[in-house]
Amino acid sequence: MLQIRHLKKTYNAGTDNELKLFENLSIDFEAETTALLGPNGCGKTTLLELIAGRKEQDEGAMCLQGKDITADGERARAAYIARVHQDPSDGVAPSLSVLENLALADHKGKPFTLRKLVRKERIDFYREKLAELGLGLENKLSSLVQDLSGGQRQSLSLVMATMKEPRILLLDEHTAALDPATSQTVLEKTRELTARHRILSIMVTHEPRSALRYADRIVVLSRGSVAMDVRAETISERELLETYLHA
């Protein structure tokens, strides 16, 4: 479980543009998929950035499974947190091949040395991981990632992010740049992967329908505080949409 307590974050403090985003946010996340919704500027992405350690909170604490991780920086948190970004190119190295990208993700958490990166004995494992997606990527191991479609690239990002089974998976509008059909495929694969490995995942989205279909819990943020926090099965799309629009 990820516990966030008394989180405070202000942008441009002491200036005319001061923005008090979180004044006292406390929220828990379980090992399930939580959809995070809310209008622009409500703090969704900032919350992900704070959890990832990419930004520092002004005050507050974070505990993961009872261990205080507040002092851990971005690099330390990368050991147990993975992220899939909105832009399909953000989670991959486009000029490298699919195989090389997977080998990089496979090496996460170990020291990078002058030894060879790509190990032949791991190729079958990579093929299996890609085959789970059902996109035929397992036959494109030597293709350059820059030659893949946006959906294939995002699916590869997802496989890379979950390869080392992180304890937390942050999904930052990860299907926003995809067409509806590809978006659905990626969301289904996300659901399968997170459920199979019981990963705590937080999915930022602007689509109430996707949130209800693919998340276990719905949290709507409004001006830095929680406006709604319900189980996905207990709310209709219309109710969610109304809360979302008035948040």
Add this chain to the structure above:
Amino acid sequence: MLSMLLISLEQGLVFAVLALGVFITYKILDFPDLSVEGSFPAGAFTFAKVVTSGGGLIAGLLASLLVGALTGLLTSTIFSRLRIRPLLSGILTLTLMYSLNLRINGKSNVPLFSTPTLFRENIVGNILLLLVIVLALKFLLDRFFRTQIGYMLLATGDNETLVSGLGEKVNRYKTIGLMLSNALVALSGAIMAQNMRFADINMGSSIIVVALASIIIGDTFLRKSKKIKGTTRAILGALIYKLIGGAALYLGLAPTDLKGINALIVIVFIAYNQFSPSAWWTRFRKNILAVPERGKMHVADSSS
């Protein structure tokens, strides 16, 4: 003619080492590193200092590599610790290196007529020796880029978000790249000093243009082929570049015109790299020959 060809090949191979160095920062890290204008003469002056002080050839070359790497470390430190932009970091380093280079030997020009050198009287032998050195460096670089650190260097230039997502320090790999790049540039400076038989404070001036020209020309060579490695392209580019420069002199242009020719070569090859014959032909047919596009012809026919 043969003499021009051999001299151009010889100098092209010296510049190939320079191009391999700049390839790392320019093509891989996407870091505009101007400090090479300081590390190139630093390599020459360090070599001159070692060999004029009684040190051997190998000691001189190794010392040049070390000083070049330290120059890269300086640029990286200015960039990453002081958060100064890459371009300005390089300019600050090259300005600092100008004074340091003069300090190394205490004068702006050091003759190297009676000191140990790689070069012999036989120019073909020199070319073969340089070829072996360049191919060995290319082989080592290609091998390095297949290692875990090498791949992280490639990933750093490609997508810094991925590198930090893997829990690694982006600046660590930028530092490694800058040190490696400037070490090779300094080595090139040391070899050039032996070739010219002197080290001069101004030998780094506009050297970045030479390096970029080599890389850009190399990119033009069979530009659609994905099988030619970047290191091979850099070497080929340096050779072609020097051959073009040599041909310009052979055809009667003055040596003082060389810098202008260098800039023109870069402009022409960049323009060529951006030129698409099929797009040009489409525009030519449409605008000059006034031939309607196929789809539009069909619409016009049906409406008439």
